[in-house]
Amino acid sequence: MDLIWEGIKEAIILLFQGDREVFSVVTTSLRVSLSAILICLLLGVPLGTFLGLAQYPGRRVVASFVNVGMGLPPVVVGLVVAVMLWRNGLFGFLGVMYTPNAMIIAQTVIALPIVTALTMAAIQQLNPKLRLQILALGSTKWQMFWILVREARLSILAATIAGFGAIISEVGASMMVGGNILGQTRVLTTATVMETSKGNFEVAIALGVILFALAYAVTLGLTLVQQRDTTP
Amino acid sequence: MKAAALRLEAVEVRRSKKTVLQIPHLSIGNGEVLAVIGPNGAGKSTLLQVLALLEKPSRGRVFLNDQEVTPRSNLVSLRRHLALVFQEPLLFRGSVFDNVTLGLRIRGVSKRESKQRAEYWLSKLNIHTLASRSVTKLSAGEAQRVNLARSLVLNPEVFLLDEPFASLDPPTRTSLIEDMQHVLAETKVTAVFVTQDRAEALMIGERLAVMVDGRIVQMDTPEAVFARPATAEVAAFMGVENILAGRVLSGANGRSLVQVGDHQITTEETHVPGSELLICLRSEDITVSLPSEDGDLNSKPNVMKGRITRLGPLGAQCRVVVDCSVPLTALIPKQVFVGLSLSKGNEVLLTFKPRDVHAISMSRPTSVAENAT
Numbered sequence: 114m115d116l117i118w119e120g121i122k123e124a125i126i127l128l129f130q131g132d133r134e135v136f137s138v139v140t141t142s143l144r145v146s147l148s149a150i151l152i153c154l155l156l157g158v159p160l161g162t163f164l165g166l167a168q169y170p171g172r173r174v175v176a177s178f179v180n181v182g183m184g185l186p187p188v189v190v191g192l193v194v195a196v197m198l199w200r201n202g203l204f205g206f207l208g209v210m211y212t213p214n215a216m217i218i219a220q221t222v223i224a225l226p227i228v229t230a231l232t233m234a235a236i237q238q239l240n241p242k243l244r245l246q247i248l249a250l251g252s253t254k255w256q257m258f259w260i261l262v263r264e265a266r267l268s269i270l271a272a273t274i275a276g277f278g279a280i281i282s283e284v285g286a287s288m289m290v291g292g293n294i295l296g297q298t299r300v301l302t303t304a305t306v307m308e309t310s311k312g313n314f315e316v317a318i319a320l321g322v323i324l325f326a327l328a329y330a331v332t333l334g335l336t337l338v339q340q341r342d343t344t345p
Numbered sequence: 346m347k348a349a350a351l352r353l354e355a356v357e358v359r360r361s362k363k364t365v366l367q368i369p370h371l372s373i374g375n376g377e378v379l380a381v382i383g384p385n386g387a388g389k390s391t392l393l394q395v396l397a398l399l400e401k402p403s404r405g406r407v408f409l410n411d412q413e414v415t416p417r418s419n420l421v422s423l424r425r426h427l428a429l430v431f432q433e434p435l436l437f438r439g440s441v442f443d444n445v446t447l448g449l450r451i452r453g454v455s456k457r458e459s460k461q462r463a464e465y466w467l468s469k470l471n472i473h474t475l476a477s478r479s480v481t482k483l484s485a486g487e488a489q490r491v492n493l494a495r496s497l498v499l500n501p502e503v504f505l506l507d508e509p510f511a512s513l514d515p516p517t518r519t520s521l522i523e524d525m526q527h528v529l530a531e532t533k534v535t536a537v538f539v540t541q542d543r544a545e546a547l548m549i550g551e552r553l554a555v556m557v558d559g560r561i562v563q564m565d566t567p568e569a570v571f572a573r574p575a576t577a578e579v580a581a582f583m584g585v586e587n588i589l590a591g592r593v594l595s596g597a598n599g600r601s602l603v604q605v606g607d608h609q610i611t612t613e614e615t616h617v618p619g620s621e622l623l624i625c626l627r628s629e630d631i632t633v634s635l636p637s638e639d640g641d642l643n644s645k646p647n648v649m650k651g652r653i654t655r656l657g658p659l660g661a662q663c664r665v666v667v668d669c670s671v672p673l674t675a676l677i678p679k680q681v682f683v684g685l686s687l688s689k690g691n692e693v694l695l696t697f698k699p700r701d702v703h704a705i706s707m708s709r710p711t712s713v714a715e716n717a718t
Contacts, residue, residue, distance in 0.1 A: 240433070240435060242431055242433065242435055243435055243437075245394070245399050245429075245431075246429070246431060246435040247451075248399055248424065249397055249399060249424065249427070249428065249429035250428075250447060250448035250451055250495070250496075250499070251421060251424050251425035251448055251451055251452055251499070252421070252451045253421050256451055260437065260447075263437075263438075264437055264438060266438075
């Protein structure tokens with residue numbers, strides 16, 4: 114118990130002292146995970162909306178693949194992305210291995226199925242007649258898509274929260290494709306693992322507390338936006 | 346002759362290898378209000394979606410303002426001539442005002458004009474005080490008024506309504522129907538009004554189409570459909586309780602004698618002797634009296650004697666089921682019921698006028714090809 118308390122105190126000290134190393138780790142964590150979730154929203158929301166609305170053969174099979182994707186183990190994602198980005202890999206020519214961009218790619222792969230699958234479910238939960246009503250109001254197909262996404266925005270925000278929660282807290286993929294390089298690819302999760310392995314439990318707990326606070330702050334912001342829409 | 350706002354030619358809609366809609370010809374004139382009535386699964390909503398250009402028929406041609414809708418047509422632009430109101434209000438998250446102006450925003454109408462048009466219709470439908478209220482806080486009646494305002498604000502050329510009052514309580518429904526009648530009379534908009542309620546159809550429709558199994562089986566003025574249903578199904582749907590099989594004994598000069606069970610029924614219609622037909626008789630057109638009150642039975646047409654088998658009070662009226670070798674149901678005022686001291690097992694006389702008897706020929710076709718107005 115004392116260890117945890119010391120860790121919390123250490124976290125407060127590290128934050129308020131403006132420790133450069135901690136600041137770098139926090140900003141890298143935020144930059145990587147927010148970039149990844151933004152890409153997931155840009156790709157996953159249209160894809161989930163399309164999958165939720167379109168009628169095509171094998172629709173259920175595609176839906177099951179997207180749903181399976183929600184449970185992808187980050188270590189496996191890290192391994193596959195590392196193999197792809199490795200010097201001799203398929204995308205080795207990009208030269209992004211051990212950079213924040215590689216971590217963004219890996220985190221996008223982890224969160225994209227979550228955002229897509231939950232958006233698909235959100236769109237499918239809407240009354241099917243809404244689509245006809247929007248078209249009957251004279252909308253184009255794009256306007257209809259946009260209005261349906263707006264109508265499902267509470268669930269899509271929940272998808273965003275779930276996706277962000279999954280990537281801000283993952284460690285395996287970030288470690289494998291980022292390499293935990295100080296000032297470049299070290300994020301809160303990889304730093305916590307490293308400090309624990311070195312026996313610096315107080316620092317590790319402090320980093321864990323900061324990670325939790327960070328995840329909570331972002332999620333709180335998204336939740337406030339989400340709940341604002343539920344109040345009359 | 347009115348020009349057709351909407352016209353269907355040889356339209357067929359098939360789903361899962363089953364024909365759900367088959368309309369040889371349907372023409373809805375400019376400014377006309379057509380009521381479409383029929384049981385569940387009759388194809389009424391499918392017809393409306395074809396008319397709203399939301400469903401492409403498997404076969405046939407659709408015309409809007411005499412212009413054929415083809416695969417090359419700009420459906421979005423054509424749909425903007427129409428407005429469709431569903432049974433459920435289908436409102437979107439946000440305020441009443443946001444919902445009423447949604448179609449206008451979709452069409453890129455300026456904020457100022459949108460506001461003016463929305464305020465006009467909110468006021469017209471008595472919901473102007475709700476403009477800023479969240480749609481989640483509306484009653485069912487208020488929500489349906491918002492739904493109607495959202496469509497009317499678009500100034501549609503054709504207004505399509507799919508059972509808009511079906512889920513409302515009776516007082517709300519009555520008030521909305523009255524408002525709707527005023528709106529239709531004032532705007533003179535072409536309207537197709539789908540309903541299962543014959544009272545609504547009779548109140549709103551200038552013409553009435555009865556649908557059964559994806560076909561229009563009768564189309565005429567509401568009064569004509571009510572008085573002279575074309576088939577037994579239409580008769581039953583229009584509330585005819587007494588439908589009896591008979592054979593024509595004689596028929597000439599606008600009068601026919603029909604054998605029904607042990608009785609001979611006179612009708613003011615001419616039918617071919619020997620032909621089989623169905624006699625339709627509305628329960629409210631039958632008078633009930635006691636045998637002692639009546640004089641010579643044989644001197645009057647359409648007088649039948651029988652015993653009461655069932656009685657059912659219905660508020661101001663009473664349903665009396667009488668066995669006259671054929672079962673007949675009469676609907677009589679409560680005062681008459683009390684005055685005659687009727688009870689189960691009583692012998693009574695049933696009387697009805699020849700002009701109230703409508704006969705349906707058994708060989709009548711089951712669908713109609715309707716003429717353009």
